[in-house]
Amino acid sequence: GAVVSQHPSWVICKSGTSVKIECRSLDFQATTMFWYRQFPKQSLMLMATSNEGSKATYEQGVEKDKFLINHASLTLSTLTVTSAHPEDSSFYICSAGNLDRGVYGYTFGSGTRLTVV
């Protein structure tokens, strides 16, 4: 149980365009989802926390207008990188959990490698 699917696994986009990454909980209802960014050989950097039906909470220094997060249902959250630039190239990972079940262990998706050219 507790499977999180992330799509796409990799994407290449042109500078100035937008790209959307999907994160789905396949076998549970995710009341909370987290979005992370990871640079090579570095730890996970939390970008934002999203709770179903409410606005995402962004970490300090993360541009909310550039990284749009939507958590419209209990099984789907999306991250849209708007007007992407080469410096946005990174590995993006989501994680999800159901806080109503008191489950502390969040499940991570498989990640999305974004390359902006």
Place this chain on the structure above:
Amino acid sequence: QQQVKQSPQSLIVQKGGISIINCAYENTAFDYFPWYQQFPGKGPALLIAIRPDVSEKKEGRFTISFNKSAKQFSLHIMDSQPGDSATYFCAASKGTYKYIFGTGTRLKVLA
């Protein structure tokens, strides 16, 4: 106070040996301490986790040792195998709040 310090940064172990990774925290309010394993190009996968009311938890070859008074916890991988070669992250959280991750340890197990 929100940091979790992880060491070593990298570790090389012979096949069959014991791999030990350590983490230390400051915030005594943390009450959940998971360890994640990450292979290149993949998302982290939960290995094992512990709460502060126990001093040790074992699952197969993986053991967490927890020292509440020292505010430290460690991951022991017994009989390390080449397939264990990955990056390991410790984390800490308070309740169901966001994780605070360590900086990661790159483990290489030599065949």
